[in-house]
Each structure stands twice: as structure tokens, then as C-alpha cells.
Amino acid sequence: GAGVSQSPSNKVTEKGKDVELRCDPISGHTALYWYRQSLGQGLEFLIYFQGNSAPDKSGLPSDRFSAERTGGSVSTLTIQRTQQEDSAVYLCASSLIGIGANVLTFGAGSRLTVL
């Protein structure tokens, strides 16, 4: 596609429920990244995919968070048993290949509110 697409754009859920956030990267981009932006904070790295494998998942906050990528394309970030502190904007980005000089293209984000 022309850009990185994320869905849903907004999600309101109750504490304890599971949520899934979807990212559709730019076609042909092999590297995919998930970040989290809490209110008034910078961007916090969560996980990075190269193809379907995740060489770096060091930023996942707890075992309630997981992510997968299939077919080297779409990725899903799953948060189980959501807590209020999970409320944030979850941003996905992709790049052609995962090297330092590459530019990441970001999606518009999925805003999660946990009541």
C-alpha cells in the first residue's frame, strides 16, 4: 500500500479484556516495528520484526504483550488482560530493510483507552 495502515484507529476497552491491534506495512518492507507513546511521553520501543521473526522483543513491558507477523507482511500486537496503564497510542512503522540508516515510515497509530 501507499503507507503504513493501522487498525483500529481508536479502541476503548474495559480493564481485563484482551485487545488486538493490526499493522499493515508498506508493501515490500521487510522490517516492522511497534512503538508505544503514552500521554506526554516519547516513543517507547516494543518489538522489531525482520520478516516473520522478531530479533528484538526487549521492549515488551510484560508477558501480557505479544506480537506476531505472518507472510512477512501484516503484524498483530495483542495485549491480554488489559490494565489502565496500557492506555497509550500504539504506533507501527516499517522500513525496506532493518539497518540503522534506513528511514522508518510510521502509521497514524491506534489509540487505546482502558477504562
Next chain:
Amino acid sequence: AQSVTQLDSHVSVSEGTPVLLRCNYSSSYSPSLFWYVQHPNKGLQLLLKYTSAATLVKGINGFEAEFKKSETSFHLTKPSAHMSDAAEYFCVVSGENQGGKLIFGQGTELSVKP
């Protein structure tokens, strides 16, 4: 390990005056450095990037940044602020062998007064 420190959480300038947003980095490797901008309710947009070529990097909308290795700095400047420049600006570092992972600073909110 890489890190970035944005020295000001908020900067306010008058329209037509110069803009200076300060950033210091820490990196064990030769870093790639970026500035991204985030306008309210919009996605992140790349302003400019440094990848070991020219130390003075020109970006979009009249912004530029200078890489100074001796000072470990990568400050963002613009000669004359415009109202449309009001946004959140992030200084970002990416190092070798990091898979392209970006490390973001905490951000500087730029306000532009008429």
C-alpha cells in the same frame, strides 16, 4: 547502548525568529541521527537524517541540523519560525547492529507566537 537527550521539553519563539532545538546523543557506534516531527493528531514525519555524510544536513520546511561529534550534539535549527512549525519534535538515534531500531528522545514541544 544508544541514547538521546533533548535538553528542552518546551521551546517558545515568536513568528519570524530563529528556532533552536537541542539534542545530545550517546552511541558506542557511528550513529545515524534523525529528527522527526509530530503535528497534533497527525503521524510522525521525518524532517531530516544524518548518516555519516555531510555534517550539516538540510531537511524539509527550511530545517537543518549539524552533527558535531566532539560535542555529541545534533541540534535542529531554522532561521525563521512559521506558525505551522508548532509541533512536537523528536531527536532520534539508530546504531549499527540494532536492526534499524530507533531510540527516541523525550521530545520538545515548539510553540510559535504570532
